[in-house]
Each structure stands twice: as structure tokens, then as C-alpha cells.
Amino acid sequence: MNKLYLGVDVGSVSTNLVLMDDFGAVNQGLYLRTQGRPLEAIQKGLAQLKLGGGEISGVGTTGSARNLAAAVLGADVVKNEITAHAVAASAQVPGVQTILEIGGQDSKIIILRDGVVSDFAMNTVCAAGTGSFLDQQAGRLNIAIEDFGEIxxxxxxxxxxxxxCSVFAESDMIHKQQLGHHMPDILAGLCEAMVRNYLNNVGKGKDIQGPVVFQGGVAANKGIRKAFEQALGLPIIVPDNFSVMGALGSAILAREAVSSGKTSKFRGVNVTSGNFAATSFECSGCANLCEIVQIGLEEKVLARWGDRCGKWGVEQSTSAASGASA
Amino acid sequence: MKVTFPHMGNMWIPVKALFDYLEIEFIVPPPNSKHTLSVGTQHSPEGACLPFKLNVGNLIDAAKLGADTFVMTGGVGPCRFGYYGELERQILHDLGIEMELIILEPPEGSLLGLAKRIKQAASHKPWIKILGAVRFAYRKAVAMDRIEDLVHWARPRAEQPLAIETIYRRAQTELNEANNSAAIEHVVKRTREQVLAVPRKQDFTPVKVGIVGEIYTLLDPFASLDIERHLGHLGVEVDRSIYLSGWINEHIFQGVNRAYKEVKQYKQLAHPFLAHSVGGHGQETVGGTVEFGRQEFAGVIHLLPLSCMPEIVAASILPNVGRQYNLPVMTLYIDEQSGQAGVLTRLEAFVDLINRRQSQPSCEREVRHEQIVFGG
Structure with a gap:
């Protein structure tokens, strides 16, 4: 039976799944909307996986809901998204030195030298330079987001x-429309503004050298791609699986994690049929008043986190935590 | 007189010891929590820094418990901290809470003035008694620092790091209860024995990360989002540029005492990069980073509350220090909007980065520096 590795990246906007084979080729990549319900998104994604006679022998999770995903799936490795993105880009574009990543609500820059992350920055304060803003503006202008770049x-x-700032950008765009500028010129202007904003904030002071890889959902936008090329004076590489690189990185890390012949902790694809529930409560054991999140499957508690003292720990949750620290 | 003192990490332990010794009733405010922060934020100017907001929350809570006097340390120079005590008193006054304020600082550098204020805070008890109390409290501060250092050493090495947290919590309680010098020594000794008895990971050498920055965010785990504990559990041995006793010694006693870890040398170390004081602990941050660079630490994390002027100056100088000592430096701004998840992601990524750097010496020439702003 073919060995397959599952990488899951649960972010604020999208939930991505990648099935990778033993040779590192992507068999299937899924890009789903999280819509604020990560558990449902994971289950929906699993239901759409086509194993084609293969068997999942390793699972990795990343993204802001990586611990949640790890608890539900039974992950072999839990990694932050910076490491996951860097691993995937190095595998797809050997020798990559700069990764520009723009997702739904965050953007990051990762600098690699000799295949190792040497610098990174991440911006989650301001959404002006991210996909959500483009989405919103495309909606306001009545353009499909897919056509944005072409136009x-x-x-x-x-x-x-x-x-x-996205608020000022919007009023400035309306102003330019009222003045009678053409739609393509305004959209291209917005692309350039976004790139400028990214390079001045996230990319400030970074030593950007080629090869430069551009990934994340926004990399689909040809207008942004072109704006980056002009601003940096360097060719921009958009890898085939640009929208699911975090998940791909997790799949690669999962393959590493089980490479020494370990058996995967994966709960199986039928995990989709289970009735998962996430609940939270405030522990009143001491003045810290920790917010405890609890993930349950039917009656069973799979994992809890949020406590400082460890008194709410469950067997499974420690496995996820140790994965994070590995 | 019922005295209180705003929290700063474990500082309440020696401060309580001081007033207990003087037989003055002391109110320990409830520990910093989300509640403290929301109360404090509600009644503070928006642009004030996180420590100020927590102070206000502590004082309001302590007043509810009956405190009628609060003691603050003061300060001079560009840091706004020197004015915090008075501003806090006025905020409380506007809320209808009348509190006496005693600022422990040498007014215009006068030790005599400081003595007068100490005498006032000590309800005019005889000097011999006051000196005894100060000595006893200071001993507790030094003991606390030694215990914290033990915990820093043990967390990354323990197979079950949570066992260390249990020992640490017990040590805090016991040190608080210790009522003579022998008992203090005993707590430190017992804690060391307990820590050494915890099973350790085999063949594991943790990477070392230095933490520098603004004193409050360094010393208060609630303010720093528990960064030391998280790093410890990620397998990192941490050290800090400033420890409590070092700070008390420098700030209140004008360096006449001997601290567990002195802060004096930092000014000298900072000199090639920052030759004069910029207020607060800006120079100590730069000097501390130099010191960690000299000791070949794997990385440095710089903590500061959003809008902290002295540390902003330091943050702009640290890339130069990092380049000179080939030391990755990550700057984390913290304010009331900061989220634990965001901090954890960056800590994990930073630890991955230094671990991979350590295993691949070829990239050692690469030096990095980044700045991250959390929250609004």
C-alpha cells in the first residue's frame, strides 16, 4: 500500500489539506474556507480526501489552530507556520533565499540562507496588506477575486x-474612481500600494535576495506578483502549490517525524463521523483565572489547553504539546 | 495604616516581608490577571504603558481590601515611570479612592530625603528596626532570584517540566512564609534539592536565550505572557539581564548593597553602542545584549511594553549589537491587546531558528533582527 502523508494548515481564513506521497509529490491539495469553524472545516476537508488505495502514515498540523487540529486528528508533529512555510518552499524551490507569504489575515516574510531560516517577521496587527482586504475591495467593486489580477x-x-491603512485606502480608491480613473489603473494602484505597505512594514530592514518565492492565497493575484517584481527588481517564483504551502510543509515534517519507523498517531479518516465539540471555561483554582479550552469526542475529552499549572492536562494533549516542542 | 504596593512578578514577597517585620499591616493585591488588566485599562490613559495599567488595577483592588497607603518607587529621566505614583494617586482620587502615597526615591539624589520617606513608610519605627526589616526583605529578594535561576536552569532539562512549576509555586509560598534568615536559606536549599531530584532528559544540552528589556515586562510573568515558562518548556534555558535584587539595589539603595546579579556593569558594556542614559533601562538592555553576546548565547529576546520610550531607543540599537556578536535578536512589543497564540508562534519559530543555526554552523554569519508589534 502507498504511504501518504497528511498536512493540515488551519488558519484564520482558510483550512488547507495536502496529501503527499513518499517521494514528496502532492497528490491532492485542498483549500477550504475556515469560516470561524475550524473543527467543521477539518472534518469537511477529511471527507474530501481521495486516498486512492494509499494509507495515511503520518500527520502534521500547523496554523493558528494547529493544536486543535492535532488533538482532533492525532498528529505526529505540530509546528508553527513560519517553520512549515520555510520547509515547503525549500522543498519546492531548492536554494530559495526569500519567502513572501501573504495569507488571509496575516503576512510574513522569511529569509533563508543555506536552507535554514535566518530571519523572519510577521504582521498580524494590520490587515491592510492581506487577502481579506483585497477580497473586500473586489466585492465592493463587483469583481470576482479571481479576475482581480488579470484586470x-x-x-x-x-x-x-x-x-x-485599509480604511484610508478604501476612501482613496473611491476618490480616484470619482475623479474618473479607469478600473484597471485603480486595481493596479492598489496592488502597488499593498506591496509598498508589505515591504515597508513586514519587510522592513530585511535582506531580500533571490530566488524569491511568493506564496499564500494572495500569490494567485497576478497584479500583486507583478508589483512585487517591479518593486524588488527580482523575478518572483510562485510555486505550483502556492496556496497550500503551510499544509505541504506540515506533510513533509510529518514524513520526517515518522521516518524512523514510528507508527502514526492518526485517528483515521473516519474521524469525520465523530461528534467533536470544543468548549471553554474559566478555571477558578487560583487567581490566574486561566481560560481552558477543551476538545471532546462524544463523551471523551481528547485535549485541554490554556492552563498554566498543568492541572487540566490529559494524556493526549501532552503528546500534542511535546510535538510542538520537538 | 494599611500599606499596599503594586505587583511586579515576585516582588510582593520581599515587600511583604519588609512590612511584616515592621509590624505594619500589608495588603497584597490579588495577583495580576485579566481582571486586573481590564480594571486598570478602563481607568488609565490609553497611551500609558502596560505596567501602568496593571498598577492602577492592583491599587483599585487593594483599596477594596482596605489599603489606605501605597508605596511606589520613583525615578528620573525620560521614562515616564517617575511620575506614575503621583498620576496613579490622582486617578484613584478621581474615582473617589483616597490613598496616601509614599514614593521611595532619593529626592534630587538625596539619601537623607530617601531616609525620611522610608521612615514615613515605616510609621516612624526606630531605625534599627527599619534596617533589620530592609536587610531581611533584601535577603528574601536575593533568595527569590536564586530560586528563579534554578527554575530557569531546570525547566528545559526536566522530562516533565510541569514538575518544576509545582516546585516553583511551592517555593514561592514557602519563601513568603519564611520568617527568619535560617528559614529563607532552608527554602532555597530545599528547592534546590527538589529541583535536582526531578528526572532530567538524557544527553540534552539546552540552547541558551537571554531576555532583556523593560524591567516590569521582564519580571512580571503576566505582563510577559509567561515567556520564560514557554521558552523553558520549548527546551530553552533562559537568563535575564535584570533580576529583582539587582534592580532594588541599583534603584533604591544607589548600588551600596550587593545584589545576586548586579546591573552596574551594563552601562560600561553598552558604552560602544549607547554612551549615555536614555531613561528607564535602555542602557541596561543594550549592555545586557552585549553581555549575552559575549557569553555566546544562541539568541536574545527583547521585551518592552508598547510606547516605552527608553526601550524603543534600545530596540533601534540592538541590530548593531546583534551584527557585532552574531546574535539573533527578536523584539516583542507587548500591550493589553497581546495574544498568547501570536507570542507562542513567534517563540516557537525563534527557537526553531536558533536550533537550526546551532546545528548548521555554515549560516552563522547571518544575523537577523526583527520587530513585531502585538495588539493595537
Whole structure:
């Protein structure tokens, strides 16, 4: 039976799953909306996996809900998204030195040298430079987000948009529309503003050298890609699996984690049929008043976290935690 | 007189010892929590830093428990801290809470002035008694520092790091209860024995990370989002640029005492990068980073509350220090909006980074520095 590795990246906006074979090839990549319900998104994703006679022999999770995903799935490795993205990009584009990653609600830059992360920065304070904002503007202008980039590429003369803040950017765009600028010029201007904002905030002071890889959901946007190329004066590589790189990185890490012949902790694909519930409560044991999150399957408690003292620990949750520290 | 003192990590232990010794009733505010923060934020200027907001929350809570006097340390220079005590008194006054304020600082550098204030805080007890109390409290501060250091050493090495947390909590309680010098010594000794008895990971050498920055965020685990504990559990041995006794010694006693870890040398070490004081602990942050660089630590994490001026100056200098000592430096800004998840992601990524750097010496020439802003 074919060995397959499952990587799951549960982020604020999207939940991505990747099935990778033993040779590192991506058999299947799924990009789903999290819509604020990570548990359902994971279950929906699992139901769509096509194993094709293969067997899942390792599972890795990443993203802001990595611990939750790990508890539900029974993951072999839990890693932060910076490491996961770097691992995936190095595998897809050997020798990569800079990774630009723009997702739904966060953006990051990762600098690698000799295949090792040497610097990173991440911005979650401001969403002006992320996918959600583009989504919102496309919606307001009545353009499908998929067409955004193509339209921007037809611009004759991009207009300058104030991109420092999404609220100001929006009013500036409306202003430019009222002045009679063409839609493609405005969209291209927005792309340039976003790139400027990214490079001035997340990318500030970073030593950006080629090869440069651009990944994350926003990498689909050709307008942004072009704006990056112009701003950096370097060719931009968008890998095939650009939208699911975090999940791919997790799958690669999962393969590493079980490489020494360990058996996967994966609970099986039928995990989808289970009735998972996440509940939270405030522990009143001491003045810390920790918020405890509890993940249950039917009557059984799979994992708890949030406590400082460890008194709410369950057997399974320690396995997830030790994965994080491995 | 019922005295209280805002929290700063374990500081309440020696401060309580001081007032207990003087037989003055002391109210320990409830520990820093989400409640403290929301009460404090509600009644503080928005642009004030996180420590100020926690102070206000502590004082309001302590007043509810009957405190009528609060003691603060003061300060001079560009850091706003020197004015916090008075500002806090006025905020409390506007809320209808009348509290006496005693600021322990040498007014215009006068030790005599400091003595007068100590005398006032000590309800005019005889000097011999006051000196005894100060000596006893200081001994507790040094003991607390030694225990914290033990915990820093043990967390990454323990097979079950949570066992260390249990020992640490017990040590805090016991040290608080210790009522003579022999008992203090005994707590430290017993804690060391307990820590050494915890099973350790085989063949494991933890990487070392230094933590520098603003004193409050360094010493208070609630403010720092428990960064020392998280790093410890990620297999990192941490050390800090400032320990409680070092700070008390420098800040209140003008360096006449001997601290567990002195802070004096930092000014000298900082000199090539920052030759004069910028207020607060900006120079100590730069000097501390130099010291960790010299000791070949794997990395440095710089903590500061959002809007902290002295540390902002230091943050802009640290990349130079990092380059000179080939030392990765990560700056974390913290305020009331900070989320644990975001901090953990960055800590994990930073630890991955230094671990991989350690295993691949070829990339050692790469030096990095990053700045991250949390919250609004």
C-alpha cells in the first residue's frame, strides 16, 4: 500500500489539506474556507480526501489552530507556520533565499540562507496588506477575486493609492474612481500600494535576495506578483502549490517525524463521523483565572489547553504539546 | 495604616516581608490577571504603558481590601515611570479612592530625603528596626532570584517540566512564609534539592536565550505572557539581564548593597553602542545584549511594553549589537491587546531558528533582527 502523508494548515481564513506521497509529490491539495469553524472545516476537508488505495502514515498540523487540529486528528508533529512555510518552499524551490507569504489575515516574510531560516517577521496587527482586504475591495467593486489580477495587469498607468491603512485606502480608491480613473489603473494602484505597505512594514530592514518565492492565497493575484517584481527588481517564483504551502510543509515534517519507523498517531479518516465539540471555561483554582479550552469526542475529552499549572492536562494533549516542542 | 504596593512578578514577597517585620499591616493585591488588566485599562490613559495599567488595577483592588497607603518607587529621566505614583494617586482620587502615597526615591539624589520617606513608610519605627526589616526583605529578594535561576536552569532539562512549576509555586509560598534568615536559606536549599531530584532528559544540552528589556515586562510573568515558562518548556534555558535584587539595589539603595546579579556593569558594556542614559533601562538592555553576546548565547529576546520610550531607543540599537556578536535578536512589543497564540508562534519559530543555526554552523554569519508589534 502507498504511504501518504497528511498536512493540515488551519488558519484564520482558510483550512488547507495536502496529501503527499513518499517521494514528496502532492497528490491532492485542498483549500477550504475556515469560516470561524475550524473543527467543521477539518472534518469537511477529511471527507474530501481521495486516498486512492494509499494509507495515511503520518500527520502534521500547523496554523493558528494547529493544536486543535492535532488533538482532533492525532498528529505526529505540530509546528508553527513560519517553520512549515520555510520547509515547503525549500522543498519546492531548492536554494530559495526569500519567502513572501501573504495569507488571509496575516503576512510574513522569511529569509533563508543555506536552507535554514535566518530571519523572519510577521504582521498580524494590520490587515491592510492581506487577502481579506483585497477580497473586500473586489466585492465592493463587483469583481470576482479571481479576475482581480488579470484586470490589474491591463492597467496603462496605475494610480497611486494610499495603502497605509485599509480604511484610508478604501476612501482613496473611491476618490480616484470619482475623479474618473479607469478600473484597471485603480486595481493596479492598489496592488502597488499593498506591496509598498508589505515591504515597508513586514519587510522592513530585511535582506531580500533571490530566488524569491511568493506564496499564500494572495500569490494567485497576478497584479500583486507583478508589483512585487517591479518593486524588488527580482523575478518572483510562485510555486505550483502556492496556496497550500503551510499544509505541504506540515506533510513533509510529518514524513520526517515518522521516518524512523514510528507508527502514526492518526485517528483515521473516519474521524469525520465523530461528534467533536470544543468548549471553554474559566478555571477558578487560583487567581490566574486561566481560560481552558477543551476538545471532546462524544463523551471523551481528547485535549485541554490554556492552563498554566498543568492541572487540566490529559494524556493526549501532552503528546500534542511535546510535538510542538520537538 | 494599611500599606499596599503594586505587583511586579515576585516582588510582593520581599515587600511583604519588609512590612511584616515592621509590624505594619500589608495588603497584597490579588495577583495580576485579566481582571486586573481590564480594571486598570478602563481607568488609565490609553497611551500609558502596560505596567501602568496593571498598577492602577492592583491599587483599585487593594483599596477594596482596605489599603489606605501605597508605596511606589520613583525615578528620573525620560521614562515616564517617575511620575506614575503621583498620576496613579490622582486617578484613584478621581474615582473617589483616597490613598496616601509614599514614593521611595532619593529626592534630587538625596539619601537623607530617601531616609525620611522610608521612615514615613515605616510609621516612624526606630531605625534599627527599619534596617533589620530592609536587610531581611533584601535577603528574601536575593533568595527569590536564586530560586528563579534554578527554575530557569531546570525547566528545559526536566522530562516533565510541569514538575518544576509545582516546585516553583511551592517555593514561592514557602519563601513568603519564611520568617527568619535560617528559614529563607532552608527554602532555597530545599528547592534546590527538589529541583535536582526531578528526572532530567538524557544527553540534552539546552540552547541558551537571554531576555532583556523593560524591567516590569521582564519580571512580571503576566505582563510577559509567561515567556520564560514557554521558552523553558520549548527546551530553552533562559537568563535575564535584570533580576529583582539587582534592580532594588541599583534603584533604591544607589548600588551600596550587593545584589545576586548586579546591573552596574551594563552601562560600561553598552558604552560602544549607547554612551549615555536614555531613561528607564535602555542602557541596561543594550549592555545586557552585549553581555549575552559575549557569553555566546544562541539568541536574545527583547521585551518592552508598547510606547516605552527608553526601550524603543534600545530596540533601534540592538541590530548593531546583534551584527557585532552574531546574535539573533527578536523584539516583542507587548500591550493589553497581546495574544498568547501570536507570542507562542513567534517563540516557537525563534527557537526553531536558533536550533537550526546551532546545528548548521555554515549560516552563522547571518544575523537577523526583527520587530513585531502585538495588539493595537
Amino acid at each position: 490589474a495587469l491591463t492597467a496603462q498607468m496605475p494610480v497611486r493609492i494610499a495603502g497605509r
